[in-house]
Amino acid sequence: MTGFGVLLRKEWREHIRNFKVLWIPLVFIIFGVLEPITNHFLPEIMKSVGNMPEGMDFQWPEFRGEDIFASLLGQYQFIGILIIVLAFMGTISGERKNGTATLLYVRPLSFLAYFLSKWIIVNALVLGSACLGFMASWYYIDILFSAVDVGSIFAFIATYSLWLIFVVTVVLALSAWLPTGGAAGLAIVITLIYQVIDSLIGAYWAVSPWKLATYATYWFQADTDMSDLWMSAGVTVVVIIVLILFGIFMSKRNAAKTTV
Template sequence: MNTFLVLFQKEWRENIRNFKILWIPLVFILFGITEPVMNYYMPQILSSVGNLPEGTVIEFPSMTSEQILMSTISQYQLIGMLVVILAFSGIISRERKNGTATLLYVRPLSFTGYVGSKLAILSIIVLGSFILGIVASLYYTSILFGAIDFLSFIEFTSIYVLWLLFVISIVLFTSAALSTGMASSVSFVLVIIVQVIDGLLGTYWTISPWKLPMYAGYVLNGDVESSSYIWSILITILAISFLLMGAVFFTKNNVWKAKI
């Protein structure tokens, strides 16, 4: 436990020094605020800067509060996930490359605690950033488009938090197993590209960790199909467990790659 706390303090100080503790939440909050505000004021913006003929009336289909929140999530699915991958894909592999890992490995070290400290800091930053961003989005959405059922919002947020834990587990696993460049590429494929494939071909299956954001939207709208939804949650939890165990295994077995 003491080792974990020491390693966690190290991670915390490092993320304060490189300002990840600040700029990543700001990215999520920015998109959380921008999405409802832009959708609400878009007709006025286009009317004032669009150089349209006098008397032109621009009509947009009215959006529900639930659709605005899902629009925010779609921003997180691309830009938010890219931020997470690029910011943290070297969280383990970079320490092997720059020699920091060697300073740690020569001491009595629990590899479970080592990976656990990184899991803890990623969870605090990524999940905290998402919660701040989605609460900001909820606030402006409620003001501009109407209130959202609180219990549905909590379940919606919980499902997306599970998806983020899955993404964090992928990032940790790839960083433990591969070099930083390869970890970034593989994480990008597994998180972004597989999402695109699932969106294009996903009608052929209903159970997958990559469907959690979609099911989060269904929960928000109150029309989720329970069986596939529950199985997707269970499989995601199982996948997270295997990825984290794999991260510990590869961290331990790649000690020899640490720069001296």
């Protein structure tokens, strides 16, 4: 793979220049901190602004630490995925449009190295951000709620990380195939809207990449059958590999469309 190390450094420096290495982790950390704090003080907030009738006492459920992790997962499933799509939808198509790719394509470039360098750096940034968010949330969950088994937390994060890798691969493959707007629209349909479809009629199938986020919470439940999780993980890995090959092919095929 020609110049793979150079391409990796180029991608990392680009994300430093556009401050993605700063604001993306910051967003995940903020939501990770806000989720346990908000849930802890929610009863007091509702008493202050809820305008409940005098003498009425609403009994709030007792949240466990595992419940807060599941609640945070719901936040990341919408806001986090939307951030990934919007931040990286033009990773490849944007370079073709603004002519930056011309400086690369005139050199003896390996499109395998070109696509994988972007895939590795974007995944490192996204997974690092999500892990920082979960770690920040874990700190406050441990203080404000109940302690959660360490092994279950890391298994939970690892399962969700595979889903995030799938999302990143979808976004980059579509960016290699379509213009930026088209890549963003189709990525939102595949990663966000299809989640809604899966939640509505997904009872008819048990194995799907879109179920990984749900299956990640199984690690917090004792004596749960994990067979569907492992099968979904295996299918997701296969789909990721296929999408990577598709992204490499489309990067090479669309190289001629680069603005000069």
